[in-house]
Amino acid sequence: DFPSGYTGYHNFAEMTAELNQAVADHPNLVSLRSIGKSYQGRDLWAVKISDNPSVDESEPEALFTCNQHAREHLTVEMCLHIIKRYTDNYASNSAIKSTVDSREIWVIPSVNPDGAEYDIATGSFRAWRKNRQPNSTATGTDPNRNWGYQWGCCGGSSGSGSSDTYRGTAAFSAPEVARVRDFTNSRVVGGVQQIKSHIDWHTFSELILWPYGYTYNDTAAGLDATQANVFQTMGRRMASLNGYTPQQASDLYITDGSVDDWMWAAHKIWSYTFEMYPRSASGTSGFYPRDTLIAAQTSRNDTAVQLLLDYTDCVPRITGRTC
């Protein structure tokens, strides 16, 4: 479990209980489903927040994914914060209510529960990043190098099983990644992807990143100058709200097989990666902010999340375009 000073973080059982509590507290706003199992058999939970949550209404959808990387536990708290904020405040806050009434919000609080549990299993942090799937030489696939667009194309991942950026044996070889893929694919209704916007939450460095990560070029196949301008404009607007630094993902470093590149290329979902607090740290300590910082560093993103939800019907509207 989490060591002292970190007991405010949710382990898998506590996270699951929190999700069940949200349903119990707000049965008319929240539904909970498993989109499948992790390698070790833990449920990959998906929460839907909307009015009439048991009905697939024709409302624009947004997706928030957290904890692809095991040690980035603050991201689980970020997803739980989003769930609480858009349910507990529904009755009292008209902006929250109109958002929930006009959108369908999907939250996957832990994409990598096996890795997260492994990281805390001994009571001392292990700085574990990957999932817990064995490979030919070691353990673990990096979920954020296992997505199927430009997988392994460009030196942005490793073919070595012991590497922290091991890309797996094939695209989608990690069961957790394959399940989130399947869920996203299932949101194509009548040939139209209902999910329009996405944030994948990570730590740390305080950055807002957008595709592509596989190339340094601002435009590339499937991402033209107009679309790049939308990514930049929305990214910069959100960064002005949370104080993170906005940049194309490849400006950080080249990544191939990342979730953002796939969400955009496969589905034209306006997909961002947020790297949360801290801005910098010595070594791996940056992955482990004390639990006293959770409230401030999750609510710090409230207005950025709200902006993306506001524009989820038509993200290009941020540049004055229509959809």
Ligand SMILES: NS(=O)(=O)N[C@@H](CCC(=O)O)C(=O)O
């Ligand atoms: N959270 S992290 O691993 O330090 N950074 C992310 C950045 C993701 C990206 O560049 O798209 C990654 O390398 O997967």
Ligand SMILES: [Zn+2]
């Ligand atoms: Zn990460």
